[in-house]
Amino acid sequence: MKLVIFDVDGTLVDSQAHIIASMAAAFAEADVPMPERETILSIVGLSLPMAMRELAPEVDETTLGRMIDAYKATFQHLRMAQGAAASPLYDGAEDTVRRLGARDDVMLAIATGKSRRGLTALMAGWDFADLFMSTQSADDHPSKPHPSMVMTCLMDCGVSAQDAVVIGDTTFDMEMARAAQVPSIGVRWGYHGQEALLSAGARTVLDRFDQLDAALDEIWKD
Template sequence: MKLVIFDVDGTLVDSQAHIVSSMAAAFAEAGLPCPDRSTLLSIVGLSLPYALAELAPQAEPHTLERMIAAYKDTFSAIRQNVGAQGFPLYAGAEAAVRALGARDDVALAIATGNSRRGLDAMMADWAFSDLFVSAQSADEHPSKPNPSMVAACLADANASAAETIVVGDTTYDMEMARAARCHGLGVLWGYHGRDALMSAGAARVLDDFADLPAALDEIWKG
């Protein structure tokens, strides 16, 4: 069985405005100056505690805990206010997932830096969520690029690393794939650029979701 593991933020879902707003609330809670938008988005993909520690290295542990709580509360409130329409799938994402899910030789999974609560809420709005045989969140695993989430997906799908491709928009996704001895496939509609993704180990980098099926088959053929 071949396996495709998708990242969520920046790969399937465009949530950058809500991430920025929630980060601003976290920094306001700590009374710290908020980094600029590009800096905030550069750490998308890391689990929240690691992301905030990276963005606010001067913050004491108790301050980071307050920031984490403020981020989660703000993000949850945004989700409740805007609903599914506020977390749109990227163009072509649903069609690509459904096409892969219809194949007998391919299983699908998710590995995200989102919390379990956030991931479950998001997937509850997807009419295609039942196509994923495994969905791993930051609450059960170390942060990317640790390969723990990939290992869980491999076990759930009964797939081998050699036949598995991680699809993501950040270097953390590509490094995670490499650490798990899987293939990495980068996408350019998220947060990290082509050169960074290739340097982190991406076998290919896509400009459009429509190119995904052909790119996957090309990697599998070796």
């Protein structure tokens, strides 16, 4: 059996507008200037406490906690108000997941920096959610690029590292895969660029979801 482990934000769903709006609320709560959009998107994939600390290194722990709470509250409010429109699936994502999920030799999993509550709420809107055999979130593991989420996916599915692949849009995903000794594939439509993904260990970087099957076959051909 083979295992495909997907990142979520920037890989399966386009959540950047949701993230930027939530960060704006967090920085307003602390009354400190918000970083540039590109800077904020560069930390997507980290757990929220680590991401917030990266973006606001000057604030004290109490203020940081308030910022995290403000982010979570705004994120949840937008999700409830907008539903699936807050984090739409990228073109080709659903078709790809369904196609891979229909294969007898492939299992699917998720490793995301989202909270468990956020992941559960997002997947509640997917009628293909039951195709994922293991779903790992930031609430239960150290932040990416620690390999814990990938290692748990491997154990849950009974698959060895050489028979798995991590699909993600950030260097944190590639570094997480490398730490778990799992090959990785990057995607260009997310938050980190092609050169950064290749430098972090991606075997290849996709321009479109319909290129994934061939990329998987190439990695698993031996």
